[in-house]
Each structure stands twice: as C-alpha cells, then as structure tokens.
Amino acid sequence: MKKSDMTDVIADAARLLKESKKTIALTGAGVSTESGIPDFRSRDGLWSRYDPMEYGTLGAFKRDPEKIWTMLAELMTLVDARPNEGHRAMAKLEELGMLAGIITQNIDSLHQKGGSKKVVEYHGSFDSFTCMQCACSYPLADVRKPDLPPHCSSCHGILKPDIVFFDEQIPPSALSESRDLIHQADLLIVAGTSCQVVPAATIPATVLAQGGKIIEINREPVLNTHAEVILEGSFSQLMSQLVTALHSTQ
Numbered sequence: 001m002k003k004s005d006m007t008d009v010i011a012d013a014a015r016l017l018k019e020s021k022k023t024i025a026l027t028g029a030g031v032s033t034e035s036g037i038p039d040f041r042s043r044d045g046l047w048s049r050y051d052p053m054e055y056g057t058l059g060a061f062k063r064d065p066e067k068i069w070t071m072l073a074e075l076m077t078l079v080d081a082r083p084n085e086g087h088r089a090m091a092k093l094e095e096l097g098m099l100a101g102i103i104t105q106n107i108d109s110l111h112q113k114g115g116s117k118k119v120v121e122y123h124g125s126f127d128s129f130t131c132m133q134c135a136c137s138y139p140l141a142d143v144r145k146p147d148l149p150p151h152c153s154s155c156h157g158i159l160k161p162d163i164v165f166f167d168e169q170i171p172p173s174a175l176s177e178s179r180d181l182i183h184q185a186d187l188l189i190v191a192g193t194s195c196q197v198v199p200a201a202t203i204p205a206t207v208l209a210q211g212g213k214i215i216e217i218n219r220e221p222v223l224n225t226h227a228e229v230i231l232e233g234s235f236s237q238l239m240s241q242l243v244t245a246l247h248s249t250q
C-alpha cells in the first residue's frame with residue numbers, strides 16, 4: 001500500500017473513532033511482539049519447545065509443579081518487557097475518553113504498564129501468585145528470580161502464577177467485565193490477534209450483530225470484509241498514527 005493510501009485509511013479509522021459512542025479493543029499476542037515478546041504460538045515460540053498439553057495444564061502443574069516451573073521460569077521473563085508506542089497510544093485513547101476499555105488475551109500486563117486503566121485479562125497475568133496448598137496470594141514483588149519455583153512462606157507449598165492454563169476456565173469476573181464492555185459497543189478495535197481462540201473469537205461477530213463496526217490492526221489481517229477499516233502493519237506505528245490523526249482531523 002502506498003503511503004498516501006495508508007494516510008487515507010488512518011483518516012477513515014480516526015473518523016470512525018470520533019463518530020463512535022462506545023469503542024472497545026480486543027488485543028492479542030501481536031501487540032506485544034514489538035515489546036520483544038514472541039508469539040508463544042509462532043514457529044520458534046514457547047509452545048514449539050514445550051508441548052502445551054504436557055506443560056500448559058493445571059493438571060500437569062498439580063502432578064509435577066517443579067517440572068512446569070522450568071517452562072514458567074522462561075515465560076516469566078516477560079514481566080521485564082516494556083510497553084511499546086502502541087500500548088501508550090491505546091492508553092492515550094482511553095485518556096481522551098475515546099476508548100471504554102481493552103479485552104486482552106495477553107498475560108504480560110503491558111497495557112497497564114503503558115497507562116491503560118480498564119483492562120480485562122482473559123488469561124490472567126503474572127501480577128499475582130497463589131499457593132496451591134493453602135490458597136494464600138502473593139504479589140509479583142514477592143516472587144522474583146533466582147528463587148524459582150517460589151514457595152509459600154506459611155505452608156511452603158509451591159506457588160502458581162494467576163495465569164489461566166489451557167484446561168482452566170476464563171475467570172468469571174473477567175467474563176462478566178468483558179460482557180459489560182461489549183454491551184452497546186459500536187466500534188471494536190481488533191489488534192494483534194487472529195481471533196481464533198474462543199471466547200475472544202466471538203467478540204467481532206457480537207459487535208457486528210449489535211450494529212457496530214470494526215477497525216482491524218494486524219500484520220496479516222484476518223477479518224476481511226467484516227472490518228470497516230483494515231490497518232495492515234506495525235501495531236505501534238499504526239496506533240500512534242491513529243492517535244496523531246485524531247488531532248489533525250477535527
């Protein structure tokens with residue numbers, strides 16, 4: 001796409017944002033790759049080296065937590081990642097009153113680190129940990145390397161990060177918060193996700209069914225004609241350009 005064409009498409013997206021009464025966002029792994037977090041499902045990603053059925057289930061964790069912590073210790077390096085310009089631009093949208101909230105499939109807390117306030121995490125995060133024996137809760141600050149796997153200070157049980165494993169349900173609180181966000185949303189920004197994992201996969205159809213529109217930001221767009229505007233390329237660049245365009249197209 002020529003640069004001038006892309007400017008037109010950004011202007012279209014900015015116009016949709018201005019016309020919208022309630023905009024929400026749905027994000028996935030693609031918004032974090034520019035923060036140095038590879039997509040776990042990519043060719044060299046985490047799940048190419050650790051079989052998700054062997055390492056990614058609560059059942060496996062309960063059977064052999066020390067083994068699962070070899071994978072978790074690697075996964076946990078994402079807590080050191082920094083938000084990119086796209087995360088910051090999304091936070092700016094919320095600050096401007098133009099984004100009601102974000103539903104994310106990511107577990108890296110980068111939206112919050114980038115300044116976003118309303119973030120629903122379908123798959124939890126490494127912000128807190130729970131003792132599998134006594135259910136005590138610990139903040140991330142209490143669980144730092146090199147003391148992995150971390151143990152409960154009262155009963156010495158092994159701690160599990162509050163992320164959602166493959167055989168676990170999405171937390172009911174996250175589901176009800178996301179329903180509130182989706183309710184009456186008339187514009188959805190889909191960014192960095194191929195919308196294949198349920199229930200996130202159902203959100204675009206839900207917004208369309210209630211008469212809403214979609215802006216898609218992906219390196220490899222998937223929504224085709226379902227999206228009113230498709231921004232193909234870098235999340236950080238395109239989100240930043242979109243926020244800049246809001247100021248110039250009054």
Ligand SMILES: [Zn+2]
Binds near residue numbers: 135156
């Ligand atoms: Zn305990």
